[in-house]
Amino acid sequence: MRNPLADVPVPLLDDLIDDEYVRSLVVGVVGTLGVLGLLGLLFPGSVAGDLAGIVFSTGTAASTARLAAPIVLAGLGGIFAEKSGVINIGLEGLLIISAFASVYIASVIGIGNAVLGVPAIWIGFLAGIVASTLLAGVFGVVCIEFKADQIIAGLAVWLIALGLAPFMSTVFFGGVNTPNLGASVGWRYSAVMVLVATVASWWTLNRTAFGKHLQASGENPKALDTVGVSVSRVRYAGVLLSGVLSGVGGSALALSIGQFVGSGETMVQGKGFIAIVAYLFGNYNPLGTLGAGVLFAGLDATQIRLQQLGYAIPDTLVQTIPYVVVIVVLALVGRTRIPAAAGDHYETEE
Amino acid sequence: MTSDIERRRFLKAASAAGLVGLAGCSGGPSDGGSGDDGSSGDGSDDDGSDGSDDGSSGDGSGDVPATVGIVYSDGGLGDNSFNDAAQQGLIQAEEDFGIEYDESQPEGTGEFGDFQQRYASSTDPDYDLVSCIGFNQTDALAENAPQFPDQDFMLVDSVVEEDNVASYVFREHEGSFLMGVLAAHLTETDFSAGAGSTDPDSTNLGFVGGVDSPVIRRFQAGFEAGVDYAADDVDVTTSYVGSYADPSGGQEAALSMYQSGADIVYHASGATGVGVFQAAQEEGRFAFGVDLDQSITEPEFSDVILASMVKRVDTAVYESVSNVIDDDHQGGESIALGLESNGVECVYGDEIGGEVPDDIVTAVSDARDAIIAGDIDVPTEPGDT
Numbered sequence: 001m002r003n004p005l006a007d008v009p010v011p012l013l014d015d016l017i018d019d020e021y022v023r024s025l026v027v028g029v030v031g032t033l034g035v036l037g038l039l040g041l042l043f044p045g046s047v048a049g050d051l052a053g054i055v056f057s058t059g060t061a062a063s064t065a066r067l068a069a070p071i072v073l074a075g076l077g078g079i080f081a082e083k084s085g086v087i088n089i090g091l092e093g094l095l096i097i098s099a100f101a102s103v104y105i106a107s108v109i110g111i112g113n114a115v116l117g118v119p120a121i122w123i124g125f126l127a128g129i130v131a132s133t134l135l136a137g138v139f140g141v142v143c144i145e146f147k148a149d150q151i152i153a154g155l156a157v158w159l160i161a162l163g164l165a166p167f168m169s170t171v172f173f174g175g176v177n178t179p180n181l182g183a184s185v186g187w188r189y190s191a192v193m194v195l196v197a198t199v200a201s202w203w204t205l206n207r208t209a210f211g212k213h214l215q216a217s218g219e220n221p222k223a224l225d226t227v228g229v230s231v232s233r234v235r236y237a238g239v240l241l242s243g244v245l246s247g248v249g250g251s252a253l254a255l256s257i258g259q260f261v262g263s264g265e266t267m268v269q270g271k272g273f274i275a276i277v278a279y280l281f282g283n284y285n286p287l288g289t290l291g292a293g294v295l296f297a298g299l300d301a302t303q304i305r306l307q308q309l310g311y312a313i314p315d316t317l318v319q320t321i322p323y324v325v326v327i328v329v330l331a332l333v334g335r336t337r338i339p340a341a342a343g344d345h346y347e348t349e350e
Numbered sequence: 351m352t353s354d355i356e357r358r359r360f361l362k363a364a365s366a367a368g369l370v371g372l373a374g375c376s377g378g379p380s381d382g383g384s385g386d387d388g389s390s391g392d393g394s395d396d397d398g399s400d401g402s403d404d405g406s407s408g409d410g411s412g413d414v415p416a417t418v419g420i421v422y423s424d425g426g427l428g429d430n431s432f433n434d435a436a437q438q439g440l441i442q443a444e445e446d447f448g449i450e451y452d453e454s455q456p457e458g459t460g461e462f463g464d465f466q467q468r469y470a471s472s473t474d475p476d477y478d479l480v481s482c483i484g485f486n487q488t489d490a491l492a493e494n495a496p497q498f499p500d501q502d503f504m505l506v507d508s509v510v511e512e513d514n515v516a517s518y519v520f521r522e523h524e525g526s527f528l529m530g531v532l533a534a535h536l537t538e539t540d541f542s543a544g545a546g547s548t549d550p551d552s553t554n555l556g557f558v559g560g561v562d563s564p565v566i567r568r569f570q571a572g573f574e575a576g577v578d579y580a581a582d583d584v585d586v587t588t589s590y591v592g593s594y595a596d597p598s599g600g601q602e603a604a605l606s607m608y609q610s611g612a613d614i615v616y617h618a619s620g621a622t623g624v625g626v627f628q629a630a631q632e633e634g635r636f637a638f639g640v641d642l643d644q645s646i647t648e649p650e651f652s653d654v655i656l657a658s659m660v661k662r663v664d665t666a667v668y669e670s671v672s673n674v675i676d677d678d679h680q681g682g683e684s685i686a687l688g689l690e691s692n693g694v695e696c697v698y699g700d701e702i703g704g705e706v707p708d709d710i711v712t713a714v715s716d717a718r719d720a721i722i723a724g725d726i727d728v729p730t731e732p733g734d735t
Contacts, residue, residue, distance in 0.1 A: 059609045063602050166426070166457075175428020176455055177595075177621050182650035184628065257597045257628055258650075261621045263426030264458060264595045304603050308556075308587040308610075315562050315590040 025291065028329075054305045060298070062187070066256065068290075068297035069190040070095060070268070073249030074275035075282070075289040076201045077242035081136075083205065083284055084238025085218040085231075085341045086143055087150045090157025091246050092272025094132040098250030099268060100165035102128030103178050103260040111183045121183050121255060128251030129244055135161065136243025140236050147345040158272070166262030176262035183258055190252035194290070197245060201286040214238055218339030221346040231346045246272070277326060280336045295329075296322050415675045416478040418443075418451040419469030420667075421462060423484025425594045425620040426455045430647035431640060432620055432663060436483045436506065438642075439667030447675055450475070463490035470498040479504060479674045481667055485565045491515065502679045504670040506663055507565055509684045516673070516680040518666035520687050522565065522618075523572030523728045524721050525659045525694030529616050529638050530555075530576020531717045532657060532696060534584045535710040536636070537613040544653035544702035546636040548613040553584045556607030558626050560594040560619035564730075569618040569640070569659070571732045579726065580713065587612065588732075591622050600625030608633040614656065616640075627651035645699035652701040660697045662687060690722045 033055065040052020054060055074091040081088035106124025113120050139157050142148045166176040173179060205211040216224040217234040225231055253268065254260050261267040274296055282288025299322035307318050420440060422433045433455075440451050454465045466487070469480045479502045482491050488508040495503055495512040502514055509517040533555050540550040557573055559566040574586050587607055591599040600622035604615045608629060615630065616638040617623040623640065630637040631654050639645065639658035648655065666687060673679050687693020696714060698706060720726045 059606055063606065067598065067602065162457075166455075169428070170455075173428060175434070176426035177428035177430075179428070179430075180624060180648060180650045253598060257601065257625060259597065259624055261595045261597055261624070263429065263455070263621060264424050264593065267595055267597055267621075269593060269596050269599070301602060301606075304589055304599070305606050307589045308603075308606065310588065315559075315588075316592070319590070319592045 025288070029291075029295070050309055051302075051306070054302050055298075060301045060305060063301035063304070064294060064298040065191045065194075066187040066297075067300050068293045069187070069194050069256075070249035070253040070271045071275050071278055071297060072194050072290050072293035073197060073252070074246045074272050075278040075293055076197055076286055077245030077249075078276055078279045079201065079205070079284050079286060079289060080214065080238045080245070081242035082238075082279070082342055083214045083218045083339060084235045085221060085339060085344065085346070086140070086235050086239050087154065087343050088136070088139065088157075088239060088242050089151060089154035089276060090135075090139055090161075090272075091242070091275050092268060092270065093158035093161030094135055094243055094246035095250035095253065095268045095272045095275075096158075096161040096165050096266050097135050098128035098132035098247040099254035099266070100169060100178075100260045100262070101131035102251035103181065103254050103258070104168070104172060106181055106183075106255070107178065111181050121181070121185060125185065125248075125251045125255060128254070129247030132247030132250055133240055133243035136239050136246070137236075139243075140239035143239070144232050144235050144345075150343055162266065165260070165266060169260060169262045178260045178262075181255075181258035185252065185255040187256055190256065193248055193252065197248065198286045198290045201245075205286065210234075210237070215339075217346075218342055221341050221344075225346070225348055231348065235346075246275075249275075277330070281326070281330055283336050284339075292326075296326055299325055413448070414450050415447050416449045416671060417475045418449055418479045418481060418671055418674075419472070419477040420451060420453050420481040421465045421469070421483065421487065422453065422455045423594075424456060424458060424486060425484075427453070429594070429621045430644060431623065431642055432661075433483060434647065435642050435661065435663035436481070436667050439664035440481075440671070442664065443668050443671040447672070449671060449675070452477075459486050462487045463494060466490055466494045466503075467497075470494060470501040470503075478502060479671060479679070481670065482506070483663070483667075484508075485563060502674055502681065504667070506666055511682070511684075513682045514679075515682070516670055517684040518670070518687060519684060520661050520663075520666075520694055521568075521689070521728075522659070522661060522694060523568045523575070523730050524689045525661065525696060526569045526572030526616070526618075527576035527579070527721065527726070527728045528689075528696040528714050528717055529657065529659050530573040530578075530586075531580040532576075532706070532710065532714050533573075533614045533616065533638070534577040534580035535713055536656070536706070537584060538581060539707065539710075541705075541707070543656070543705040545631055546634055546654045546656070546702075548636070549611065552611035552613065553581070554607070554610065554612040555584060555586045556604065556612040556615035557586055557588045558600055558603050558607075558615055558617040558619055558623070559588065559590040560622055561592060562590045566590070566618050567732055568730050569616075571729045573616055574732055575729055576717070579717065591619055594620030594622055596622050597625035597628070601629045604629035604637070605633065608635045614638060616659070618659075624648065624651075627654060630654040639699075643697045643700065645701055645703065652699060655699045655702075656706065657696055657698045657703055660695045662693050662695070665693060688722075689718055 036052050039048035043049050078091055102124040105127035106120045109120035111120050115123055142153045143150050169176050169178050213234045217231050221231045278292040279289045281292035303318055303321045307315050425433050427433050443449050469477050482505045485507040492510045495515050504516045506518050537553050541548045557570050577584050589603040604626040607615050614636045617626040618640045627637050636656045637654055639655050641661045644658045645652040645655040
């Protein structure tokens with residue numbers, strides 16, 4: 001609330017323009033796109049022309065929206081946990097468990113059936129959120145109540161989900177991959193969820209008392225304790241919220257296909273770890289996280305189309321483009337300040 | 351201090367539980383019917399929920415003609431494709447001969463060697479044959495086979511030149527050639543069936559591969575050669591997703607192909623292919639399945655799966671088991687299954703395949719005859735035409 005008077009007309013834009021980091025990112029992205037568009041117009045037959053054709057197509061945009069959903073949602077969850085002082089690197093595990101639970105419950109109820117008027121696929125969606133929140137709750141108890149190392153506990157969350165989801169699938173369906181439900185949640189729903197969650201997260205973090213508590217819990221828990229707010233409760237809330245948001249992401253991912261695939265890294269394919277990069281990239285700002293997630297997903301969508309042009313570049317190299325670009329951008333402009341007390345346990349003094 | 355002690359105790363308990371959990375995840379082959387390795391994720395302990403796992407529930411003694419240990423490829427069971435085909439071969443052998451089998455689904459390439467060794471070194475039961483499914487197991491088996499000279503192995507999709515290994519390879523390029531011929535003819539006609547239709551104005555086709563590897567490139571090469579053979583001005587766009595377990599990646603790759611005018615997309619990408627079928631349904635276009643007749647194994651998508659390039663992994667597994675029972679293990683041999691032995695086939699979709707026009711069906715079967723007769727030489731690497 002640096003500028004309380006100015007937040008009446010367009011609070012969101014105003015705060016953002018204040019932030020030099022966000023401004024340099026926006027200028028960079030718009031600049032790159034502009035140069036690419038210009039080159040594409042000038043030399044339509046060249047590589048730049050092909051690339052511009054890909055980047056400025058609606059197909060790529062829709063593809064980006066689909067690919068970004070789980071990354072952005074898990075990233076937003078990660079912000080809440082880490083702002084409160086609990087580093088949650090188990091986001092990948094939360095995505096996996098919710099992806100499986102959503103498909104499992106939807107198939108138990110049976111597509112076409114409804115419970116209390118809610119179609120099975122949406123019950124499955126909710127079940128995914130519940131499963132992810134429960135696992136996040138266990139993680140919270142281990143880290144906050146029993147003061148376990150957050151990094152190790154986070155890894156455990158990932159490994160448990162990575163083993164448990166394919167195992168349960170084997171028990172219930174006879175293989176690590178579930179059969180297809182034959183129904184799916186359209187990507188427009190998840191795109192709307194992403195936008196709503198981003199704006200709501202931004203509002204919660206910057207405009208509510210709870211947001212201030214979260215920040216204090218991560219920066220200076222003693223100050224929060226001194227004014228009579230329980231640090232543990234704030235941290236539990238942060239961790240549970242990371243479970244809820246990751247659950248939305250995992251359910252959206254699995255139900256967009258209508259199936260859980262559990263072999264290898266499972267169908268989540270490391271999106272939870274990309275989510276961590278996304279929120280660090282966005283410096284704990286939900287809008288920045290949205291931008292970072294969209295950047296990565298956009299590059300991924302571009303990469304898929306680039307392969308199809310048939311240049312004499314090995315496909316495996318083209319597949320690494322999103323990762324390479326994100327690392328380069330992170331190295332050049334990344335400016336992340338981790339909350340001062342993140343990773344530390346807080347012992348309340350009576 | 352009490353809280354500190356409590357914390358330590360908790361951490362100890364938690365780490366012990368974690369270790370047990372991990373041991374369960376990477377659990378090795380379970381031993382025959384004893385079932386004391388109850389937490390392993392290898393599908394043989396799942397109380398027979400789908401009726402296909404009862405093979406390991408009997409006692410490994412008496413009149414069982416053979417006991418087989420099978421290590422699946424990293425796509426896992428339930429891919430409705432490659433691994434499930436291998437399992438069908440075992441189930442068939444179980445019905446016909448009464449064999450027993452144990453299954454393992456490794457999580458990644460690093461575990462293949464482990465599972466192979468555990469089956470090979472097990473004495474209770476003493477496995478008569480260890481089946482290794484998939485190209486990725488080649489290196490691990492090349493290392494393990496000489497260490498267990500008395501153990502019979504069979505390998506699908508690759509060749510290991512050892513006296514105790516029977517290698518089964520498929521001429522996927524030949525089957526894929528037929529898919530190319532079929533696709534090229536269809537994209538040039540105005541055709542609709544089930545939930546899909548072709549656009550006669552646009553003559554584009556797509557190929558989605560799983561991991562860029564020699565096996566998958568054989569599919570691509572054959573498909574492209576078949577398209578070239580049947581039509582002059584039909585383009586094939588190709589994309590590799592980089593995983594056999596990434597349906598959302600497969601969906602994006604296929605959607606971009608359909609949106610740029612592809613009428614039919616052929617996939618060779620295991621469970622990633624579900625995304626391709628999903629995309630076909632969304633766009634009202636067609637897709638070709640792979641390994642099994644996917645219009646039957648993926649019934650939700652039978653209205654867009656026009657045909658499948660069936661690869662008889664089940665035949666390879668079944669034959670190798672039957673050879674072992676007859677004491678005639680083809681160790682050191684490399685058996686290539688192509689069109690003439692129906693090791694690879696173009697199988698029309700269960701629901702809509704019958705609507706393919708007769709002249710196109712004839713063209714495909716003519717191409718098949720020409721390949722068997724040796725009149726057409728199908729390349730194994732893309733761009734070799």
